[in-house]
Amino acid sequence: MVTIKQVAKRAGVSFKTVSRVVNNDPTVKPENREKILAAIEELGYQPNIAARMIRKKKSDVIGFISDEISTTPSSVDIIRGAQDMAWEKGKTLMVFNLNQKDANPAQLFDECTQHRAEGVIYGAMYHQAVELPETFSKLPTVMVNCFDPLQKYPAIVPDDRQAAYYITRQLLAKGYKRIAFLNLNPDIIAAKLRLAGFQQALTEHGLDESQAIVKTVEQVNDNEVIDVTREVTLDVLENFKPDAILCGKDLVAVRVYFVLESLKMKIGKDIGVASFDNWDVIPDILVPGLSTMSLPYYEMGRRAVQKIIQAAADKEKTQLESIEPERITCLLASRASF
Amino acid sequence: MVTIKQVAKRAGVSFKTVSRVVNNDPTVKPENREKILAAIEELGYQPNIAARMIRKKKSDVIGFISDEISTTPSSVDIIRGAQDMAWEKGKTLMVFNLNQKDANPAQLFDECTQHRAEGVIYGAMYHQAVELPETFSKLPTVMVNCFDPLQKYPAIVPDDRQAAYYITRQLLAKGYKRIAFLNLNPDIIAAKLRLAGFQQALTEHGLDESQAIVKTVEQVNDNEVIDVTREVTLDVLENFKPDAILCGKDLVAVRVYFVLESLKMKIGKDIGVASFDNWDVIPDILVPGLSTMSLPYYEMGRRAVQKIIQAAADKEKTQLESIEPERITCLLASRASF
DNA sequence: TTGTAAGCGTTATCAT
């Protein structure tokens, strides 16, 4: 690889002057600058980041540890957001996946340390509580789509409560009066928060409990989750007769679409369907297109990088008080299903 | 950050001895080794990879440039495979996305050069021809899920022809006799290769053209792709009366399922459905589960890293002859749809 | 078995 000294030789100056040009130091004679720039071009010189890093004691690297147990598109969007923001801020994102053979979080954290990352982002694939190994406290750490039960680290999560509240208000505003909420496994955080948001919206709108119904479409037996969307949907349609169905996620909505199709019910006319996720192309392949609350993964990724940069900047004030997770607002991706 | 010298001081030895322990040099007195290990533990010493890299003139970094125009789950799997293999080989994968603001391939390539990557993998989101900027020839480069028209670089692609051939043979073996192939936009590589594989399987099985039909479900108008799966499916069902439908991708199969549901046709009994992709959870949320040829993205990612390591090793022999892309075999993910 | 000295490619400091 060509070094700064070779460029210097070629341009007939000292290597320090080349360094000045590379670092945009204005105190270089234009004439020399031209010569050096030409030499850089000819030799194809690229600065050695490692050497720079070692001297400047600054890596501009941010570690991203991704708990990729199940490969959902969400992971991609969080990482994309993080990478875009990192690029804009002149940082390099170093991504590590937890699903790798023999790799545990502490190991991946060490990898980040060895690269002298300025901070570490830990991302989970669905909104959950995660206990990080103690070692993470050695570097500024931000959690995305998850949070520490003791709130030891700043966290970025989707505002699931707001999402449910918003879409329910939206349904009510459009005149739907009997909403069936086919919620996810009640043990998961998102399900709890959304239930609260759903109920709040109903209450504020003056509806009582008889005018809505909440069912779960995921049965949990010994760590195995069984989907019972089909059965529950048929049951609810027959016994509760909703004018709208709010699904816990887009994949549930797909199943609901099938049930309604078989019953010859026209979605968007005979019955409204709404959902959560805005998952990849799913809402668009359905007919009619599914109106669904998008989970703000991309935005969360961007925000995480902002936070880590900020945290790295004011590293001196050690973070001791516990911190509420930052909830990112979800937006409605409106199509034609309600 | 704690350095090797601080550890040496603490352990009461020279810093060189610490270096020996860190690098598993056996020529260290066990007694000293213990002391040093203890000091490392106490101080939380982590070797500085940048410093090591600069001296060893070896980065163990592999760059991965991902053409992430559309965020498909495929990208995740290629990267996962690449990362797993990199981890196993003691390499670090540095991932860059092309969709970032103001970032072009040459820029990202420079980023790799600056990190002294030993090679670069360029990954595309669907099987296609890609012309890389000339600058890529400066480093060992491997293309995944895409290839150079002039075959200047080694490439890893799915064996689309084999995939279509295999699943068609499989359908025929199960007794299906009238197959409708709802192919993708005929301009894309996968569609062409699959058509060839499909026809070869039919021919070898002794079927003539009247016993099969091929239609495209994607209409292209001015760079806009319009999906006409619904219309084509209805047309084919009425006029050709197939006993099996082979879909160009899982998302097409979803639409076909809806049409069949509305017609009250029982998939797997009245008619068989097969497809390509094995895309994430799609085949499993459908009822019955969709039997589909999986695209071997994970495997392709692994292979790409293997190839780049090999290419970096025998860098001396400059690659001049053109190279056929390496086609990775696709496997059937068998469920209940045929 | 251990230590010393040099060097990797860069930036920081200070002198010219």
Add this chain to the structure above:
DNA sequence: ATGATAACGCTTACAA
């Protein structure tokens, strides 16, 4: 405006 010299944290080469 430019350059000599030291320093960053590590490995290599060689000496003890």
